[in-house]
Structure formats: C-alpha cells, structure tokens
Amino acid sequence: MSESINVPLTIREAERKDIEGVYQLYQSLTPEDLYMRFFTFHKVSHEEIEQLFSRQDHVTLLAEIDGRIVGEATLYEDGEFSVAVDPRERRGGIGTALVAELIKRGASSGMKKIKFYTLPENYPMIRIGKKLGFKLDFDEEQVKGVLELN
Numbered sequence: 001m002s003e004s005i006n007v008p009l010t011i012r013e014a015e016r017k018d019i020e021g022v023y024q025l026y027q028s029l030t031p032e033d034l035y036m037r038f039f040t041f042h043k044v045s046h047e048e049i050e051q052l053f054s055r056q057d058h059v060t061l062l063a064e065i066d067g068r069i070v071g072e073a074t075l076y077e078d079g080e081f082s083v084a085v086d087p088r089e090r091r092g093g094i095g096t097a098l099v100a101e102l103i104k105r106g107a108s109s110g111m112k113k114i115k116f117y118t119l120p121e122n123y124p125m126i127r128i129g130k131k132l133g134f135k136l137d138f139d140e141e142q143v144k145g146v147l148e149l150n
C-alpha cells in the first residue's frame with residue numbers, strides 16, 4: 001500500500017483563482033504523463049486551462065499541500081474522469097485520494113457509473129482502479145475502468 005501522507009493534504013473544488021496553480025501543475029508533467037492524461041502528445045496551454053475553468057460540464061477537484069496545487073481530477077457529466085498528480089508528489093496516495101473523492105461526488109450527484117480510460121502500461125492508474133473497485137476491461141490499446149455507483 002502507499003505510504004501514509006505525512007503533510008497536510010487538502011482536497012477541494014477548483015475555483016477560478018486556481019488557474020495559475022493548475023497551469024503550473026501541468027507544466028510539471030512529462031510528455032508521457034500528458035499522453036496518459038489526454039491521449040495526445042501536447043503541452044497544455046494557459047488558454048486550455050482557462051477553457052477548462054469556464055466550462056460547466058464537469059467538476060474539478062484539486063489536491064493542495066501548503067498552498068501548492070499538486071493534483072487535479074476532473075469528472076465530466078457523462079461519468080468519465082481523469083486525474084494527474086505532480087511527479088514530485090507521487091506514490092503518496094494523492095491520486096487514490098482524488099479518485100475516492102470523485103466517486104463520492106459522483107454518487108451524491110446521482111450518477112449511475114463513473115469510468116476512466118488509460119493505457120495498458122499505466123500501472124499506477126490501473127492499481128487505483130483495482131483498489132477502488134472498478135471493473136477493468138483490457139485490450140491491446142487501452143484499459144477501461146467502470147465503477148457502478150449507488
């Protein structure tokens with residue numbers, strides 16, 4: 001299991017004031033991380049982060065340590081979510097904590113299921129899915145995780 005988190009971690013909903021912090025988080029990700037998160041190789045622009053904040057079709061949660069945004073997880077209305085954690089803060093349970101909170105939010109807003117897609121080589125994401133009870137479907141190109149809610 002992950003080591004327990006020994007610094008105060010806050011998980012909360014994103015607000016417009018967080019645009020810069022989320023942009024910085026995305027700047028910390030490697031091209032491989034960005035591919036895992038978006039399924040394309042591209043640097044995320046400031047404009048794209050601003051667009052994420054202006055759309056209403058999702059809830060975005062942030063993980064924060066000492067005022068620094070170290071993780072982000074977004075759940076869309078169709079039940080699909082994705083998550084990213086600052087490489088310097090990984091393996092401390094932050095990814096798991098963000099997805100666990102998204103599950104709670106999805107359930108309390110009446111969603112029937114939530115799902116994620118990732119690549120078969122993304123061990124940490126697959127591990128999060130397994131730990132939190134997702135049903136995993138593997139094929140050569142991707143893994144789909146589905147969790148029935150309620």
Ligand SMILES: CC(C)(COP(=O)(O)OP(=O)(O)OC[C@H]1O[C@@H](n2cnc3c(N)ncnc32)[C@H](O)[C@@H]1OP(=O)(O)O)[C@@H](O)C(=O)NCCC(=O)NCCS
Nearest residue numbers: 001002033036082084085090091092093094095096124127
């Ligand atoms: C996937 C991701 C969010 C996980 O974040 P994290 O904060 O490291 O996750 P956790 O600490 O909760 O770890 C989850 C599990 O994976 C394991 N794990 C994490 N990184 C690992 C690594 N590099 N090697 C082996 N195991 C690893 C952890 O030990 C933990 O398992 P455990 O509870 O059995 O110990 C992070 O790796 C990331 O941002 N990746 C790039 C973006 C991405 O792939 N997003 C997913 C798309 S949906």
